[in-house]
Amino acid sequence: MRSRAATADSRLSFWLRVREYAVPPSMVESATARRRVGDRAGACAAARVDVDLSLRSLARDHGRELAAMVRADLRQLAPDLLRWHLPRVAPDGLLRPG
Numbered sequence: 001m002r003s004r005a006a007t008a009d010s011r012l013s014f015w016l017r018v019r020e021y022a023v024p025p026s027m028v029e030s031a032t033a034r035r036r037v038g039d040r041a042g043a044c045a046a047a048r049v050d051v052d053l054s055l056r057s058l059a060r061d062h063g064r065e066l067a068a069m070v071r072a073d074l075r076q077l078a079p080d081l082l083r084w085h086l087p088r089v090a091p092d093g094l095l096r097p098g
Contacts, residue, residue: 018093023047023084031080040074047079 027047034042044051051074059067087096 014090015088015093018088019084022088022093022095023080027083028080031078035078040077044077044079047083049079049083051077051079 030046031043034040034046053070053074055067055071058070088094089096
């Protein structure tokens, strides 16, 4: 029977491997380079993150002030880091649907 620590270690190493392949260093480097020059769309594309948001609709429905705040937040978005933390499911480590 495996100890609790051994089971926890094997789960941790599994998820570290999943993250290594789901967000490889080349993806991080590419997304970071694009983000640094202000190319948010390019950074999201490099990290394979699809941001489906219409700031125009947001401003119309909830006001320009909120849309401006969301736009400012999006400027700080690190899509590669977001991808790292997206929920995944075992046993394959695939992104959780929905």
